[in-house]
Structure formats: C-alpha cells, structure tokens
Amino acid sequence: MIRLDVNHRQYDIDVDNATPLLWVLREQLGLTGAKYGCGIGMCGNCTVLVDGRAVLSCNAPVAGFSGKKIITIEGIGEPDALHPVQQAWLDENVPECGYCQPGQILTAIALLHQQPDPDDRAIDEAMSRVLCRCGTYLRIRKAIKRAVTGKAAGQP
Ligand code: FES
Ligand code: FES
Incomplete structure (x- = not known):
C-alpha cells in the first residue's frame, strides 16, 4: 500500500512498488491528463509536477513518490479561474x-x-x-x- 498526495488529495493505493507513476495516475486514479508517448523518458508527454519540478512519470516507480506533492494537469486552475x-x-x-x-x-x-x-x-x-x-x-x-x-x- 502506498500513500500518494495528488492534486492536494491523499490516496492509499494498493499497487506494486515498481509500477510507473504514470499508470497509477491514469489507471488507478483516473487522471488521464498525463499522456503516454514513448515510455522511455524521451518525449515528455507524461510530465507531472513533483514538489514543483517537472518530472517524467512513465519510467519512474511509484514507490519513489511517497511523501511528495504531485500535481497533474487536472490540478491546475479551474474552468472559471484558469492558471x-x-x-x-x-x-x-x-x-x-x-x-x-x-x-x-x-x-x-x-x-x-x-x-x-x-x-x-x-x-x-x-x-x-x-x-x-x-x-x-x-x-x-x-x-x-x-x-x-x-x-x-x-x-x-
Ligand atoms: S511517455 Fe515519453 S517521456 Fe514519458
Ligand atoms: S503533439 Fe499535437 S499539439 Fe503537440
């Protein structure tokens, strides 16, 4: 079980530690804004913010993100108050x-x-x-x- 802080919400997720963060976001949490492009850290389509920095999520095991603040595109702005x-x-x-x-x-x-x-x-x-x-x-x-x-x- 891994606790993730995504878009200012806490999630307890039952997942293999080695699963790339991208797939946890997309398949476990339904946050499909981060995209799969290459899966090998070459295209940047899977970028999310981690503690304010741009990080590739396709080849980074989810276990490394416990205790960090993850922001996906779904966590940026509101329809009537855009970033x-x-x-x-x-x-x-x-x-x-x-x-x-x-x-x-x-x-x-x-x-x-x-x-x-x-x-x-x-x-x-x-x-x-x-x-x-x-x-x-x-x-x-x-x-x-x-x-x-x-x-x-x-x-x-
Ligand atoms: S999907 Fe291409 S860098 Fe992550
Ligand atoms: S790949 Fe189509 S807008 Fe960038």
Whole structure:
C-alpha cells in the first residue's frame, strides 16, 4: 500500500512498488491528463509536477513518490479561474491536436517557478524536453512570454 498526495488529495493505493507513476495516475486514479508517448523518458508527454519540478512519470516507480506533492494537469486552475499559463495558452491558441499540451503546460509552469522571466534560449531549452509533433513551439514561446507580462508580444 502506498500513500500518494495528488492534486492536494491523499490516496492509499494498493499497487506494486515498481509500477510507473504514470499508470497509477491514469489507471488507478483516473487522471488521464498525463499522456503516454514513448515510455522511455524521451518525449515528455507524461510530465507531472513533483514538489514543483517537472518530472517524467512513465519510467519512474511509484514507490519513489511517497511523501511528495504531485500535481497533474487536472490540478491546475479551474474552468472559471484558469492558471495564468493556461490563460496565456488559450490567448495564443497554442494547441493543435492537444496530445502533448498537458506536459507542455506543466513544464512551462515549472520553468516559470524556477525562472520568472526566462529568455528565448531558456524557454526553448526547457520546452524542447516535451516533444510536440504538431510543432507548436513558437506559440508556446509566445504564450510563456504572455504569462510573464500579461500581454501579447509587442503590445504596449
Ligand atoms: S511517455 Fe514519458 S517521456 Fe515519453
Ligand atoms: S499539439 Fe499535437 S503533439 Fe503537440
């Protein structure tokens, strides 16, 4: 039995210690926002926040997350009170197919937590850890800048 703190709720879960966190989130807790892409730590689609940092959940055994605060995309904002990064994503029309976007948004939140006003290079370096096959990276960069300033690029 493992106790997990996910999106500010406590869960006692009967699961093999070696089960990757991603599958506990998706199959045990029904939190399907974190996506499976590669399963080998290469694509970033399974990203969640753990104690505020962006962490891959597909190849990390669940036992390592006991006592840590896990936030998935379901724990970010509310429909009528979006997180500033979610609002910026909407304002910049970032998503295309959407598959990678939970990982992108959580990675952006972690980046802004560590660097409140990142430059292009820092944004590109952080966001390249999440693979977007639709190629939304330019809008992602704009959305992160909008989340920092509250304005679109070039607006006074
Ligand atoms: S599914 Fe986790 S890095 Fe690809
Ligand atoms: S929006 Fe389609 S993979 Fe990123």
